[in-house]
Amino acid sequence: MKVLGIIPARYGSTRLEGKPLLDICGKPMIQRVYEQAKKQLQQVIVATDDERIFKAVSGFGGEVVMTSPNHNTGTNRCLEAYENFTKTNDVDFDVVINIQGDEPLLDPEQLRLLVSCFDDEITEMATLVIPAKEKDDLFSGGVFVVLDKLKNALYFSRSVVPFVRDAKKSEWTTKHTFYKHVGMYAFKPKALHEFANLQQTSLEVAESLEQNRWLENGRKIKVAITDIETIAVDTQEDLEKVRKLIKS
Numbered sequence: 001m002k003v004l005g006i007i008p009a010r011y012g013s014t015r016l017e018g019k020p021l022l023d024i025c026g027k028p029m030i031q032r033v034y035e036q037a038k039k040q041l042q043q044v045i046v047a048t049d050d051e052r053i054f055k056a057v058s059g060f061g062g063e064v065v066m067t068s069p070n071h072n073t074g075t076n077r078c079l080e081a082y083e084n085f086t087k088t089n090d091v092d093f094d095v096v097i098n099i100q101g102d103e104p105l106l107d108p109e110q111l112r113l114l115v116s117c118f119d120d121e122i123t124e125m126a127t128l129v130i131p132a133k134e135k136d137d138l139f140s141g142g143v144f145v146v147l148d149k150l151k152n153a154l155y156f157s158r159s160v161v162p163f164v165r166d167a168k169k170s171e172w173t174t175k176h177t178f179y180k181h182v183g184m185y186a187f188k189p190k191a192l193h194e195f196a197n198l199q200q201t202s203l204e205v206a207e208s209l210e211q212n213r214w215l216e217n218g219r220k221i222k223v224a225i226t227d228i229e230t231i232a233v234d235t236q237e238d239l240e241k242v243r244k245l246i247k248s
Helices: 029-038 051-059 074-089 108-119 169-175 189-197 202-207 211-216 236-247
Strands: 003-009 043-048 064-066 095-098 125-132 144-147 153-157 178-187 222-225
Touching (some): 003 074, 074 189, 095 108, 108 125, 108 178, 125 144, 202 211
Parallel strands (some): 003 043
């Protein structure tokens, strides 16, 4: 199975300006993500609209493609990068992974697990979830996912779902297994193209979660369950936490 990992990277950020280039123990964040992805995937590229990021990735020997600055989602940026890269290099892939560019502690095993969803030929799109085992996991934010018995996603929400009736919230994790979303997606190339060209839907807009667009159009998202924690760098506090973990 030929897999292409794409890391969308924008310079602008509402909370951490220039986030992909922030230094983490001597390397920019985007390099940390890239190197972790390369431990599992043979082909990885960075998709950016910023010359500073392009120069940084080229500088450490990574593959990078320029994309339009007008994309409103990472998925659309991934599609342009995929089309440009495959056309330039005359190569096709079976699976395309949209890798978050702000997770420098990305575990290669997560990528392996995500790709394994495509061992089932009917899988068009896949993602990861992690069980929320403690009360604090439920009420500290994040995106929650409800699954069916075949491990397909039913719905993604920024609210804790499902609601457990007739139980105190402190008891919810003892009554039901809750899953939080790990924001990494994989697509068959045809599905990536279809997804990026679908119009936004009401549930997508309401939750500000683009994956609901696919579900609201009657399509399926295969889900793999991981126990590996991830740390997305969204704040200065997150950045310092990751620096300490890498140093140790």
